[in-house]
């Protein structure tokens with residue numbers, strides 16, 4: 001059994017690659033970072049250190065590594081003989097890895113079992129985005145016979161790593177990898193630790209709109225308060241109040257839309273706040289707040305739940321406050337933050353709302369977000 005995993009970064013090495021390796025897959029990492037691929041290719045093993053209540057270390061062995069920008073032929077051959085392709089590159093990068101996946105699928109011998117393709121990104125239906133890009137890059141008309149595409153939700157906090165740690169990764173104990181079953185047509189692969197679900201929507205919305213909404217709220221308000229560590233942000237009463245407000249909003253959506261019991265969602269939120277506050281995790285407001293344009297986009301962790309709440313006539317003030325904090329994320333090292341500040345500085349409020357959030361006047365949420373943007377621009 002072979003798995004090709006695109007993106008040998010934090011979640012690639014510390015979560016998806018780890019579970020695939022544990023499940024017995026021959027693991028091939030594909031990445032464009034020269035030094036990382038060289039280090040993986042020249043190593044026999046790396047360690048995943050779980051920190052928290054139950055610290056433990058697992059050693060990953062028996063992988064290989066390919067530079068997807070420079071070893072196209074080898075990558076095509078690896079995908080042609082693989083059972084699974086996964087990605088953890090960032091949702092905005094999926095379009096760049098799709099052509100290599102399409103080439104690998106095209107090179108599969110006739111009669112090969114379907115390749116299972118799964119994007120493991122923080123996005124609603126990330127695999128559908130990848131599938132669209134693979135379809136666009138695939139020349140034949142038999143893609144559906146050669147590959148299946150399954151959406152997933154991945155949850156494990158893997159912070160930015162100590163630059164001196166080499167390939168080793170520090171992660172939290174907790175993880176959840178939910179994968180939708182229907183595309184497998186009754187033939188799901190054996191991967192220990194995976195939660196197989198018939199309908200992914202409640203899982204991905206609960207995860208993205210709780211873990212990631214709460215995380216970014218803590219990061220953006222923490223950043224504004226000059227706090228570097230996420231666990232310190234969670235120790236700040238003002239920041240935790242803002243996180244609580246945002247998560248009260250998304251809780252009401254999750255409960256109303258997906259029929260999750262209020263007490264169950266309350267317990268889920270408490271557990272997540274405890275995970276954020278884990279002092280052993282060296283996580284930062286810069287990492288968690290990264291990519292504000294992606295995070296403030298139409299189908300992501302703020303605008304989507306707020307929009308759905310607005311349509312239902314339910315409150316969303318906590319989310320609006322967090323959106324305002326996101327507009328203030330001006331980290332000069334983050335290209336999206338730089339672009340966000342440029343847009344806010346140059347565009348009218350109406351154009352800024354359209355470009356940043358994708359909302360239009362037809363959206364129930366539009367006037368409230370327009371006011372947040374206008375207030376921000378007026379200082």
Ligand SMILES: NC(=O)c1ccc[n+]([C@@H]2O[C@H](COP(=O)([O-])OP(=O)(O)OC[C@H]3O[C@@H](n4cnc5c(N)ncnc54)[C@H](O)[C@@H]3O)[C@@H](O)[C@H]2O)c1
Pocket residue numbers: 006007008009010011012030031032033036068088089090091093096097120121122154155156157158159
């Ligand atoms: N870190 C977490 O806690 C966490 C948890 C759940 C989900 N995620 C999601 O997983 C994804 C990856 O996050 P991460 O934290 O591992 O980021 P990361 O930056 O550590 O890793 C991303 C990797 O992708 C590689 N990459 C970039 N462009 C590429 C390309 N064209 N082809 C191949 N590789 C490419 C980068 O070189 C990097 O090694 C994101 O979508 C993120 O939202 C992260």
Ligand SMILES: O=P(O)(O)OC[C@@H](O)[C@@H](O)[C@H](O)[C@H](O)CO
Pocket residue numbers: 122154155156157158211212215216287288289290291
């Ligand atoms: O990866 P992002 O930028 O979408 O979000 C940052 C963090 O919230 C995220 O990486 C979490 O650590 C992760 O989603 C936990 O499962």
